[in-house]
Amino acid sequence: MGRPRTPLLDRRRIGAAALRLADENGALTIPALARALGVAPSALYHHVSGRDEIISLMREELVLTTGAGQGAHVWSQPWEQALDSWARSYLSAFAAHPGAVPLLATAPLAEPFMHAMYERAAELLLTAGFAEDQVMPLINALENFILGSALDLVAPPVMVSAVARETAPHLSAVLDHTPADRSRATNAFDVGLRALLTGFRDLLRG
Amino acid sequence: MGRPRTPLLDRRRIGAAALRLADENGALTIPALARALGVAPSALYHHVSGRDEIISLMREELVLTTGAGQGAHVWSQPWEQALDSWARSYLSAFAAHPGAVPLLATAPLAEPFMHAMYERAAELLLTAGFAEDQVMPLINALENFILGSALDLVAPPVMVSAVARETAPHLSAVLDHTPADRSRATNAFDVGLRALLTGFRDLLRG
Incomplete structure (x- = not known):
């Protein structure tokens, strides 16, 4: 045998x-x-x-x-594009396994291959001009946004439902302009990612 | 009896x-x-x-x-302070029940008291000048950041551990400037919240 x-x-x-x-x-x-x-x-x-x-x-x-966040091509871009690509690949990875998000989000990262990824991110952000005490909070904040967005991607397309137009006219008006499919969550991710990167750029000027 | x-x-x-x-x-x-x-x-x-x-x-x-996000005093402030207060109360609420985050984040919101809260947020943001199709993505993005941050708040203070200084010098340098207590996660929340609000303000100008 x-x-x-x-x-x-x-x-x-x-x-x-x-x-x-x-x-x-x-x-x-x-x-x-x-x-x-x-x-x-x-x-x-x-x-x-x-x-x-x-x-x-x-x-x-x-x-x-x-392949989330591991490609050398991700980190050879200017910092804003690099964080954008990294965030998108990270989002897909977590959205494929949403139930595992809380576990993975709260277990310490001791793996050399994860350290290699953070090393690239840290080098890029330091080179871009961020201060040493800004880099980890910035990476953490971006990760937290991605984790929450991964949960949102698996939430129902219509999250705010059964709204009464008489008592909630403003909410009804904005919901009329909110897609009722998966693009609700991808729009929110895009808007939030752009806002975060704009805010980070602002830190560099500050 | x-x-x-x-x-x-x-x-x-x-x-x-x-x-x-x-x-x-x-x-x-x-x-x-x-x-x-x-x-x-x-x-x-x-x-x-x-x-x-x-x-x-x-x-x-x-x-x-x-009391998360329900107080009238929250929504009577200028929009940036209102979103800031709302985000902080929402974070405390979810961080007190992190295991319930995935469930609460993915179940449709049909409750009138939640609609009343979103109605106030929608009115405030429309009055501030945001377009009807910007309001829900913006609220969703902020919520996603808060949900992820709530998970981060219950993660260990030291999330990136056992880093080898020789192979990861930049990561080691930024970790030297990262607190090893709960303020790691609260710093990340503060940095991310400020960045998001800066990015949202930028949308108003755009």
């Missing part, structure tokens, strides 16, 4: 299953992950040291399947 | 329990909510018509316990 050509468990499979599970349930536990993979929890520990490493594998899977 | 002074179940109790449950589990099911309240699922249906109404009660509970 020999060994199976594909090992039953490998780190890539663990990351993919964990991402799927967190996306579906909004949570991740080792027993649930073992069940989803059809193995005993102890088998998981032959491959990973624990929960933190599983979350790293989820991030790796997200980056491998979406 | 007579009737118990406090009814076993009322809408306020249902909303509070649902909010707690969603916050803890990142998810909400009717059976789990009934279990948490110590009643049969059928008893719940004497008070609410279903899941959507439960989510409305969660929003109501959030507003009742935090």
Whole structure:
């Protein structure tokens, strides 16, 4: 018989299953992950040291399947275009796994491949003239906007519904000018991203 | 004996329990909510018509316990201060229940008290000179930033950790200037909020 050509468990499979599970349930536990993979929890520990490493594998899977923010071409652009491209690729990646957003957003980033991405961002923003104490708040703020926007992208196209025109005339008027499809959320992302970048540029002048 | 002074179940109790449950589990099911309240699922249906109404009660509970965005004083200020106050109260409300953020962010807003809040925001922004098709994207973008920031507020103070100075010198330099406590996340919120408002003001001139 020999060994199976594909090992039953490998780190890539663990990351993919964990991402799927967190996306579906909004949570991740080792027993649930073992069940989803059809193995005993102890088998998981032959491959990973624990929960933190599983979350790293989820991030790796997200980056491998979406290429989010990793391309050298992203960071070779002027800073505003670079942040714009990065934000858009990051948004697609998270919008593909919205249930995993809270977990990924709150687990420390210790992965060298994530550090490499932040290193490029930090170098670009320092070179652009931002102060050392401005760079991380600026990156964090942009990330927070992207995470919230990813949740909005999977929300219903019509989020404010059943509005009474008599009691809410201004709201009704602006809703008449709001698309009732996915472009509601993409418009909001575009408007917010442009506003953030304008505000960041303003910091450089200040 | 007579009737118990406090009814076993009322809408306020249902909303509070649902909010707690969603916050803890990142998810909400009717059976789990009934279990948490110590009643049969059928008893719940004497008070609410279903899941959507439960989510409305969660929003109501959030507003009742935090006052988020409801005060008339918020909306009587000039638009930039009003959005600033609103964003800060909204952030505190969501940061108190981060696990419920994905659920609340993706359930349609059909509640009259939420419509009353959006009506005030829409009136203020239209009066300030924003176009009818700019108002909802702008409000949505701000909300998305707040939702992401609420998740960031409950993330560990040090989010980027174990960075190697040799391979990531720029990242290390900016991390040296990043606080290692809760002010990391509040700084990011302040920087992002200011940038967004600057960008919105720029739209008025455009």
